[in-house]
Amino acid sequence: MTVLDIARPSEPAAAFAAAPAAATPSLVGLTRARLGEALLEAGVAERQVRMRAAQLNHWLHNRGAASFDAMTNVSKDLRAALAERFTLDRPEIVSEQISVDGTRKWLLRLPAQGPRMRPAEIETVYIPEEGRGTLCVSSQVGCTLTCTFCHTGTQTLVRNLTAAEIVAQLVVARDRLGDWTGGSAPEGAIVPGDGGRFVTNIVFMGMGEPLYNLDAVRDAIEVMADGEGLGVGRRKITVSTSGVVPEMRRLGEETGAQLAISLHAVRDELRDVIVPINRKYPIRDLLDACRTYPGASNARRITFEYVMLKGVNDNPAEARELVRLLAGLPAKINLIPFNPWPGSPYECSDWETIEKFSEIVFRAGYASPVRTPRGRDIAAACGQLKSETRRLRAKEREALEATQ
Incomplete structure (x- = not known):
């Protein structure tokens, strides 16, 4: 058996003295409908949401993109707008x-x-x-x-x-x-x-x-x-x-x-x-x-x-x-x-x-x-x-x- 410690050892729940602040939401794992909502929040016009959601879905769930910069067919402005509001964090x-x-x-x-x-x-x-x-x-x-x-x-x-x-x-x-x-x-x-x-x-x-x-x-x-x-x-x-x-x-x-x-x-x-x-x-x-x-x-x-x-x-x-x-x-x-x-x-x-x-x-x-x-x-x-x-x-x- 091999054990790899990739992160800090798990702390007992009781060790948390105060509840952490809410994290910036991640887009990873979202349905296309939820991706569409995120795009609207980032200022994308409603008529473009379906196409842009398909792009995001492809990058996130087909290519495994871990950063917005990897999304080469998405405009720099949209990437920046998404990065201000969301992450691509995994657990x-x-x-x-x-x-x-x-x-x-x-x-x-x-x-x-x-x-x-x-x-x-x-x-x-x-x-x-x-x-x-x-x-x-x-x-x-x-x-x-x-x-x-x-x-x-x-x-x-x-x-x-x-x-x-x-x-x-x-x-x-x-x-x-x-x-x-x-x-x-x-x-x-x-x-x-x-x-x-x-x-x-x-x-x-x-x-x-x-x-x-x-x-x-x-x-x-x-x-x-x-x-x-x-x-x-x-x-x-x-x-x-x-x-x-x-x-x-x-x-x-x-x-x-x-x-x-x-x-x-x-x-x-x-x-x-x-x-x-x-x-x-x-x-x-x-x-x-x-x-x-x-x-x-x-x-x-x-x-x-x-x-x-x-x-x-x-x-x-x-x-x-x-x-x-x-x-x-x-x-x-x-x-x-x-x-x-x-x-x-x-x-x-x-x-x-x-x-x-x-x-x-x-x-x-x-x-x-x-x-x-x-x-x-x-x-x-x-x-x-x-x-x-x-x-x-x-x-x-x-x-x-x-x-x-």
Whole structure:
């Protein structure tokens, strides 16, 4: 494992004696509509806004421009006007950890979202694979859920991320990997040898429950999938939910993203413990929502994630019940060996047990790959992400809401 200290060590939230002043807003990660608003603020005539927004989008999200001076087809006057009001800042990289298997985890510090707010921190993970690279992004600081197998669930919700903060995770990854069109790689970045892109897939499987921040997730996907910008196809973007049933149809209709379900149990009495949101939206309701998910088909199967917990949910009878529950659904099943974290009450199932479970599912006609644990040595594997940002006090939440 390699650890690179790129910024000052993270300070505990309590060390901030006073809330920092509001930062100059960054244009990085904004939708075209929000870029248009910024251009109007900079004095651009309304009739030119659409064209200028397209230019900005190209420079920010296709070329990865880190300064306004790089935007050679934008007039000097407009560049100066934008520079007076905005920045192209990314989140601050507090640390970068590199696993022995090539997985990278970044601890990112986000600017305060208002004059009375404090900075917050999130984790983002890049997983290189043969022929592809997957970026696991966070949608919240902390998590509102308390799934008992998940380390993130031990950190209470601090706040939702904005759409721009979600997109900025991809921008940071491309900066660090030298993964921009026509750009030169920064020092220390890895450049694809075949001219391809390193980040080809996005999964909303980092910190937080994406469907409890759906407006921001929707807008972030709009920016990520823009063919003239970041250019990640919607079929390469997967949103995972623990089962926020009322928002699932809207996710499909408004984003076109692939759906993944954090299932992990086949009986309500067990899932109530492992994934407590099940008490509100039980398995039957969850699977009914899956059957009506927009766009689901054999070509666009729903992924069901199932973490293998020793002696808890891993016996052959549960494998057979899983097959029965998913009958008729266009589904694939990811079996995830449990990734340990300090204080966890669980152990990973034995490999022989996992293989028997997988064989039952496979013989029933479902793809049932066993996900190879990646980045375990840097706590970057599934269920291991956690930052040290503390929960907002009630007054801070009220101030944040007033700024949004």
